[in-house]
Amino acid sequence: MEQIKPRTLSGFMELLPQQQVQFERFLNTLRTTYSLYGFTPLDTPIIEATEVLLAKGGGETEKQIYRFTKGDNDLSLRFDLTVPLAKYVALHYGELTFPFRRFQIGKVYRGERSQRGRFREFYQADIDVIGDGALDLSNEAEIPSIIYKTFTALGLKRFKIRINNRKVLNGLFELLGLKQQAGDVMRTVDKLEKIGREKVIATLTDEFHVSAEAAGNLLHTLESTDPLNALEYYRGKNNLLDEGLNELARVAHYMEAFGVPSDHFVIDLTIARGLDYYTGTVYETVMLDHPEIGSICSGGRYDNLAEYYTDKQLPGVGISIGLTRLFFVLEDQGYLNGDMLTAPADVLILPMTDDFSPAISLATALRDAGIRTQIHGEQKKFKQKLSYANKLGIPYAVFLGEDELNSGLNTLKDFTTGEQSSLDTQTMIALIQAGLKEKSKGTPIQEKESTL
């Protein structure tokens, strides 16, 4: 038979079983946390009509898009979860109740240049709250609190959420007479961390003809360690700035009420989030020990989700986690908790009678008690079966031969302690359940001692 060499496309993550279990743990943690905050799960097609997906124009993304025809249809694979959300809300507007709070975790596609740690197929995990005509500011404080809860539930400790408000930035630019160039100036400020203070000032004075003094003052304010106080200097001079300042103060106040510790968030006026899309609070999240990764969770407030599809005014606020890349980086850096079970089963039953019926009945009893159970019915040596359990990390084995059937007691082997004991089924189930409870402690991420 002619054979084809099996391969997986470059830029497409395909995990081995143990890694996959760890990744599933991320997915479950996100689903649980998002649900606790009252978000409903959503699922939209991966394929959309190209004209719908590119209604806004794809910008940078357009070149990366997977686009093709099938019959007469011009189709594309979604490149984010925001455009499908906009389509969904516009299409189903009459059937939805607002504010509409949804989470979506799904694969998106971008034909990026292939390089290590960059993916062409990757999971995004988004939450958004969409209002009908209006949306209260408190949502802008709740969203970063959910970021905090999510990463904490995953077990991440050394991260910080940076927040800013686009009204503050636009107000400052207006004061400098830069209203027309606000977008370009914003993108210049966004590069502050990358290109440095001097270059930003040079760009402002040379390209945008800001006076050296004004540029210096702007940078002084943006880089202030007490930004709310520094901004007070400008109060009363620009309505937009005043509004942004009030919003920023209130968001910070509410974030404390939401239980975000003060060392886990900071107002950082240099965070601009380049997209024109954002109009209020914006967020970035950085790992303190890995600033080189960039933001692991970003988002913000926008005033018009679906203007390309509908006249309805649909303001919203949301964040997105690039989950595949985050998982890749955390695994690469040794952050995954290796102490948690990754085995496909908790118990392996080794039947040692010709008729497997007693083993099958025991498996049924264990499964009914919520214990994940496999029966090893293959024609293998006893030692090979134990090796199978050990390779997979299955914590318990039960031997069931004539002796056990006669005595009514199962032989339980606990691989963690190495102990072997004879137990009736109910006692054994209780023992295993207690052991599993112990083994399931901990979080998917475990930061290394050295970084704490």
Added chain:
Amino acid sequence: MEQIKPRTLSGFMELLPQQQVQFERFLNTLRTTYSLYGFTPLDTPIIEATEVLLAKGGGETEKQIYRFTKGDNDLSLRFDLTVPLAKYVALHYGELTFPFRRFQIGKVYRGERSQRGRFREFYQADIDVIGDGALDLSNEAEIPSIIYKTFTALGLKRFKIRINNRKVLNGLFELLGLKQQAGDVMRTVDKLEKIGREKVIATLTDEFHVSAEAAGNLLHTLESTDPLNALEYYRGKNNLLDEGLNELARVAHYMEAFGVPSDHFVIDLTIARGLDYYTGTVYETVMLDHPEIGSICSGGRYDNLAEYYTDKQLPGVGISIGLTRLFFVLEDQGYLNGDMLTAPADVLILPMTDDFSPAISLATALRDAGIRTQIHGEQKKFKQKLSYANKLGIPYAVFLGEDELNSGLNTLKDFTTGEQSSLDTQTMIALIQAGLKEKSKGTPIQEKESTL
């Protein structure tokens, strides 16, 4: 602004929030059941290299495939989860432990002619056990037992699993001198239910030159109400048939040990499952009140999973549920349990103070207790906020105004009973938890009284 009419492609399921919650319940039930049986979750790319995906040749499917080029790459979207599994096992053979038990729930793509209830993007939910060189027969009994457990956990009652063994059929055909045409005869038999007894006999005598007597005997055996007994007539005449007969008897014996009630499975010799692929036990599952839907879960034993990728002999057994179609049919027929919560939250907090901090703190306490909570902070009338809760089916509301803050007691409204009460936070949490426990009883599917 130029607007594009939002739309979702025909043949692509996109659910409203309440339906989506019901669909998620299906997904969770499947994940839980499959895990209890010791299957590990797997996730493979949706896009594969076309030469890899079509290594076997796509047959009927090839015309339906979504295939396109990106750069120099000839790519295709997966059309099932079996070919990606074969690729995965061949590619990662050295890193896997066998028997390899995996489940995969994911979207697959087929450009079928668009019609009601047919989907171009749909979820399949597969489980397979793959052996390395050999695989014990007991797996062929465990797999249909998992079908039984899965549908029972979903709440389905009136269904039956039909099992057969390809060795029995091939043995019978050999006895009739039809070894060469076994495949064609198999496909003729497969149509028995559809075209009827007479036409099958006519095809056998006219096309395959079987004597009228032999054809009559064959049909008599296949349609016997006591097939194991009927097959005994042939014992000793053909090795393959003898082997199949023994396997069928043992699989039935083990299925009982696995706890499948005798009225939920039947040996049916007319089940052939057309594919050449299968070599041992085969399965179909039918809803007793909806035979017109066809099989809702099918599969079987195969001897060589990945022969197009590797020389390794990898026998296996597996089943697949076409989840999107099943959900569509069940919803269409009114099978979904409308009594279960589909709300995005369990509690809606209505803050009635300018500063939302007390409402936020209460929300945090509820969420910490595992209660899904929303804060309604919008500038809306009290009545509109209650209407929001009712539209979404949120079962509880908590009012938090000056009175409540002064007394330290929350006002809890239970929409199910209509009762309103003043409670301290801990008492309220306990009450809500008890109420939610009650409301979460039941199964995702609830068969109508008339069909029971």
